[in-house]
Amino acid sequence: MTTEPAPEVNAHYLDHVIHTSESRPVEAIEDIVGQNGIKLLAKGAQVNEKVRERLLMHKLQKPLEDCLQVTNGVMPQSFGPMGEALLEQYPLLKAICAHDLYPAAPTTLATLKLSYPVQSLLTVYAEYQSDRLKHTAGVAMLALALARRLLPGEAGRHHTLALAGLLHDVGELYIDPQYMRPGTPLGPQEWRHVASHPVIGERVLRNMPGAGREIASAVLHHHERLDGFGYPRGVQGAALPLNGQILAAAEWLMALIENSKTPLTRASVATKLIPGEFSRELTEAITVAAHGGAPAAAAAIDPVPLESAIPRVVAIVATLGRFRETRPWIEERIAAARPGLRAVLEAALQRLLRIQTAFSSTGLDAHDPDALVASLAEQRDAELQVELMTVVGELEWRLRELERETLLRAGLLPPEDSAVMREMLVRLKAEA
DSSP states (O other): OOOOOOBBBHHHHHHHHHHHHHTSSEEESOOBTTTSSOOOOOOOBBGGGGGGGHTSSSBBBOOGGGGGTTTTTTOGGGGGHHHHHHHHHHHHHHHOOOOOOOOHHHHHHHHHOOOOOHHHHHHHHHOOOHHHHHHHHHHHHHHHHHHHHHHHHHHHHHHHHHHHHTTTTGGGSSHHHHHHSSSOOOOHHHHHHHHTTHHEEEEEEEESSSSSSSHHHHTTTTTTTTTOOSSSSSGGGGGSOOOHHHHHHHHHHHHHHHHSHHHHHHHHHHHHSSSSSSOOOHHHHHHHHHHTTHHHHOOOOOOOOOOGGGHHHHHHHHHHHHHHHHHHHHHHHHHHHHHHHHHHHHHHHHHHHHHHHHHHHHHHTOOOHHHHHHHHHHTOOHHHHHHHHHHHHHHHHHHHHHHHHHHHTTSOHHHHHHHHHHHHHHHHTTOO
């Protein structure tokens, strides 16, 4: 029988707790005891800057997160009005969450039971990034809505996924804040820290009262994809549990809803261009739910200057042209590689082939993109123009995602193998 190592106090998490203590009391709900049996803080003691160094000096018998209570913390009732406001703000979210047989999604969130540790963790997260609490509420409602459609009658799993939605990003509290600031350029080493947040979240939640292993597992997998091109572990197929896949789809959808003027078009384009990231049942559930509320989800379409697509299409053509030239080099390296490098090279090759196929399917790889775009512009079809620009944007994103994921996986390899992956990326870029 194996025992888990004594938990250490994460300095970044503790700093967020101390920041929270500046606006509301944070106290120990039980004695906080070091691994050596020394009582560090008594039950009821305040956790603030004065005790920071004492806590950091010791490993603990129980995780610090399980021993804290934040006074006047996030209450589940607050997710009711927050959820209603999100539904009114985002028509597609409202359409997907609508269901005739269950209470409204905000009502369900408002009735969730939160243990003291879960409530305190959410409160610290809200103090860290108040705007992100709305994002987590949206993810929770989408996960709940998809679970209701895919797992009818399984109320326990519905609530599990709703809680996992609220908690899916708490691992960010344990990462150096300098990497988490919006707009911060991240190299491979920095991105490895950011990409670890699902693993950290799983570790924190797996034994936490009020959370547990099912919630932790869903959180661990919320950036994974069925085809293996997610992170942090690149699991695929049957290795990706349904709860994790539902939470991953909910997180992906909420990001589109928040960041796109035409999220339904973006979701449709993404699933058509790169199929297989989610199961057919899941994508069908999203489509049926979205179109079931189509009148409410319809968004005004602004005219799009198609001329701006021409240099972007040309850049994609050039990148994929360099891929065709580089493919023999990649296949030679695969044939000679050790298993770890071979797996990463094969994943990158398959992703590039899928992007190439997706691009060809759009007809944009014509020899004269100027003439193609001009002919499309003459049709003056606003919806077609939006779809075209969405396709271009999605392909650009997929190429950036490929570079990021390849660098992340390369960073886990021995230096000589990592150098091969970096050379591959150089060959695919314009300066090659």
